[in-house]
Amino acid sequence: xxxxxxxxxPTFWDRLYxxxxxxxxxxxxxxxxxKKITIQYPDEKYVPPDGYRGLHRLNxxxxxxxxxxxxxxxxxxxxxxxxxxxxxxxxxxxxxxRFPVRFDIDxxxxxxxxxxxxxxxxxxxxxxxxxxxxxYTRDDLLIDKEGLLGVYELxxxxxxxxxxxxxxxxxxxxxxxx
Amino acid sequence: MPIVKIDDTDFTVEKGTSVxxxxxxxxxxxxxxxxxxxxxxxxxxxxxxxxxxxxxxLQVSCNTFVGDVPSDKKIDGKYDMVVSTQDELVQQEQKxxxxxxxxxxxxxxxxxxxxxxxxxxxxxxxxxxxxxRFEEDKRVRPNEYLGSQIVINHNRxxxxxxxxxxxxxxxxxxxxxxxxRGYNSKISVLEEKPLDNLLAGNVADICPVGALLSTDxxxxxxxxxxxxxxxxxxxxxxxCNVDVFHQKDQILRLTPRENHSVNKFFMCDKGRYGFHRFxxxxxxxxxxxxxxxxxxxxxxxxxxxxxxxxxxxxxKGIAGIASPFHTNEANFMLGRLVNGNVGTLPxxxxxxxxxxxxxxxSGDRSPNRHGMNDVCPSIVDDFASAVxxxxxxxxxxxxxGIDRELNELWKGMLEKIDFVVVQSxxxxxxxxxxxxxxxxxxxxxxxxTITNDMGRxxxxxxxxxxxxxxxxxxEIPMLIQSKHAGVEGLTDVSSxxxxxxxxxxxxxxxxxxxxxxxxxxxxxxxxE
Numbered sequence: 001x002x003x004x005x006x007x008x009x010p011t012f013w014d015r016l017y018x019x020x021x022x023x024x025x026x027x028x029x030x031x032x033x034x035k036k037i038t039i040q041y042p043d044e045k046y047v048p049p050d051g052y053r054g055l056h057r058l059n060x061x062x063x064x065x066x067x068x069x070x071x072x073x074x075x076x077x078x079x080x081x082x083x084x085x086x087x088x089x090x091x092x093x094x095x096x097x098r099f100p101v102r103f104d105i106d107x108x109x110x111x112x113x114x115x116x117x118x119x120x121x122x123x124x125x126x127x128x129x130x131x132x133x134x135x136y137t138r139d140d141l142l143i144d145k146e147g148l149l150g151v152y153e154l155x156x157x158x159x160x161x162x163x164x165x166x167x168x169x170x171x172x173x174x175x176x177x178x
Numbered sequence: 179m180p181i182v183k184i185d186d187t188d189f190t191v192e193k194g195t196s197v198x199x200x201x202x203x204x205x206x207x208x209x210x211x212x213x214x215x216x217x218x219x220x221x222x223x224x225x226x227x228x229x230x231x232x233x234x235x236l237q238v239s240c241n242t243f244v245g246d247v248p249s250d251k252k253i254d255g256k257y258d259m260v261v262s263t264q265d266e267l268v269q270q271e272q273k274x275x276x277x278x279x280x281x282x283x284x285x286x287x288x289x290x291x292x293x294x295x296x297x298x299x300x301x302x303x304x305x306x307x308x309x310x311r312f313e314e315d316k317r318v319r320p321n322e323y324l325g326s327q328i329v330i331n332h333n334r335x336x337x338x339x340x341x342x343x344x345x346x347x348x349x350x351x352x353x354x355x356x357x358x359r360g361y362n363s364k365i366s367v368l369e370e371k372p373l374d375n376l377l378a379g380n381v382a383d384i385c386p387v388g389a390l391l392s393t394d395x396x397x398x399x400x401x402x403x404x405x406x407x408x409x410x411x412x413x414x415x416x417x418c419n420v421d422v423f424h425q426k427d428q429i430l431r432l433t434p435r436e437n438h439s440v441n442k443f444f445m446c447d448k449g450r451y452g453f454h455r456f457x458x459x460x461x462x463x464x465x466x467x468x469x470x471x472x473x474x475x476x477x478x479x480x481x482x483x484x485x486x487x488x489x490x491x492x493x494k495g496i497a498g499i500a501s502p503f504h505t506n507e508a509n510f511m512l513g514r515l516v517n518g519n520v521g522t523l524p525x526x527x528x529x530x531x532x533x534x535x536x537x538x539x540s541g542d543r544s545p546n547r548h549g550m551n552d553v554c555p556s557i558v559d560d561f562a563s564a565v566x567x568x569x570x571x572x573x574x575x576x577x578x579g580i581d582r583e584l585n586e587l588w589k590g591m592l593e594k595i596d597f598v599v600v601q602s603x604x605x606x607x608x609x610x611x612x613x614x615x616x617x618x619x620x621x622x623x624x625x626x627t628i629t630n631d632m633g634r635x636x637x638x639x640x641x642x643x644x645x646x647x648x649x650x651x652x653e654i655p656m657l658i659q660s661k662h663a664g665v666e667g668l669t670d671v672s673s674x675x676x677x678x679x680x681x682x683x684x685x686x687x688x689x690x691x692x693x694x695x696x697x698x699x700x701x702x703x704x705x706e
Contacts, residue, residue, distance in 0.1 A: 069288055069289045070397075071287075071288030071289060071400070072400045072403065073288060076400070076402065087397050087398070087399065087400075088397055089396070089397050096289065097289055097397070098289040098397050121288045122288070
């Protein structure tokens with residue numbers, strides 16, 4: 001059944017626009033006295049909330065070995081299909097037998113959903129809180145293994161996986177208790 | 179014929195069929211590890227236990243056979259056997275068996291190459307418990323090389339003994355055995371007799387878990403990344419059915435595909451690792467014309483123009499060299515181009531090997547000699563004297579590929595001929611003798627039919643895309659022929675097969691649809 005919708009006919013007061021003007025200015029005036037939310041980036045840095053998902057990093061063990069075993073769980077879980085891994089035998093005699101020969105992430109495709117760190121059985125890939133990694137070329141936004149390990153070197157003081165007791169459970173993670 | 183009831187469904191089966199076979203043939207899944215259709219039954223994994231009415235304990239379905247019961251003793255007056263695979267007791271048993279198998283299993287699926295096609299992984303997920311009650315330390319053993327191509331990861335092994343039975347029954351070489359007993363048992367080889375026979379690669383395929391690994395594929399990729407293309411092995415005239423696993427136009431491994439008329443379940447290592455030969459070749463992707471000083475690149479139009487000119491000039495002095503490495507379609511189109519005036523190069527042979535199980539590695543290294551002889555009936559083996567006698571001035575040569583070595587006699591003969599066209603995929607010995615080289619397809623790029631030495635026509639499917647400007651093997655002689663004769667060309671490989679069927683009665687009802695995955699025998703009557 002069709003319904004007839006009558007359009008609103010503005011009254012004389014409405015067409016003066018003075019009450020609306022006053023209303024708008026009142027809002028502006030209210031914000032004059034509120035706390036400012038603008039920050040002076042880049043002099044002042046925005047601190048994201050806990051759990052923010054930013055640039056990826058590839059973690060290392062305390063002895064410098066790469067945690068990643070190139071199992072490709074992250075690339076299988078990735079809904080944007082942005083992780084490309086080429087596995088190979090690990091260069092270290094002791095420890096894990098697999099190792100990523102190449103580990104590339106296409107940051108342009110990535111949607112920062114965090115599925116990769118959820119899928120990772122070795123806690124190797126992790127999303128940091130770095131958000132300002134824009135660039136001038138597309139090529140520079142393809143980050144490779146060295147780049148990801150570089151991000152780890154920058155942020156290694158923070159353990160985003162277990163914030164409350166960062167670094168304390170690394171013993172449990174390093175022991176190969178399969 | 180006995181009637182067996184499996185989970186409320188009746189099946190009429192042959193007498194002497196095992197319950198597992200009857201179930202698998204009718205798409206009822208019973209989990210199993212040690213049972214393999216090609217191998218002797220041992221019933222050691224205890225995974226396929228089912229409940230059989232009238233028997234006090236659960237029975238291993240692989241080793242329980244359906245027989246004829248006297249009519250007065252039939253269950254419900256009708257059934258010879260009543261089996262339940264979904265009974266509560268069976269399900270509990272499956273859970274318990276998996277818990278046992280997983281006691282010492284490392285659960286390192288993320289680094290295991292079997293993950294994704296692993297029976298233990300699949301069954302544990304489907305039938306197993308989520309938790310293990312085992313709290314002690316797992317048994318840890320280092321990896322060992324069993325042969326030059328096979329590594330064993332003892333931790334993952336579930337001792338189903340499929341590999342042991344394989345070396346005893348199929349390859350007949352008995353390298354593998356189970357060493358020690360109980361907790362200490364493990365698959366082992368003698369130091370002086372490593373697993374180095376030509377069928378060794380199969381043990382990695384039949385291993386239901388990731389214990390036996392081929393060094394060729396280890397840590398290369400994950401199975402779910404690969405595309406699987408059913409195709410035919412092109413390394414000897416047996417024509418084993420294979421699955422080609424490839425990713426991004428790169429072949430990573432070949433595994434045998436079941437075909438009871440050809441290779442049963444297995445393939446040899448020559449074919450399995452043979453694809454590596456083609457990885458490093460310098461692929462020819464544009465037509466090349468010989469001029470003073472060497473080959474220069476040219477376009478397809480010019481190359482075909484030039485070939486047709488020479489073909490017209492040669493009059494009756496034209497001949498072709500067919501290749502047993504090419505498909506029937508390519509050889510057929512070549513025969514058409516040169517009016518059936520076809521010869522062939524000497525065969526590439528090696529030692530023929532026969533295994534006690536009936537598996538055969540042919541001495542003829544070319545995949546399609548039977549088919550080539552079929553579609554080029556007037557083939558001349560002694561081509562050298564034919565060249566002298568008939569005054570050949572134009573020769574169209576289908577190149578065998580990188581395996582072909584040309585002797586001085588042939589080189590001298592090709593020198594003598596005025597114009598030699600070579601259709602090849604690389605700068606081989608043969609291509610270097612050419613006046614014009616037309617880029618065709620490499621193995622694994624080809625599509626068409628090949629006929630194995632037992633006269634079975636099989637569908638050779640392309641696994642990787644054709645590189646550069648190369649054209650299908652049948653298309654190049656077709657283009658030249660249609661331009662030369664001024665007739666309309668054929669459009670696709672199926673129409674070539676159609677034409678071929680008109681000329682050769684044996685191939686008259688061959689179509690891709692009829693060939694399917696299993697192929698057809700040449701007499702046209704399907705065996706099955």
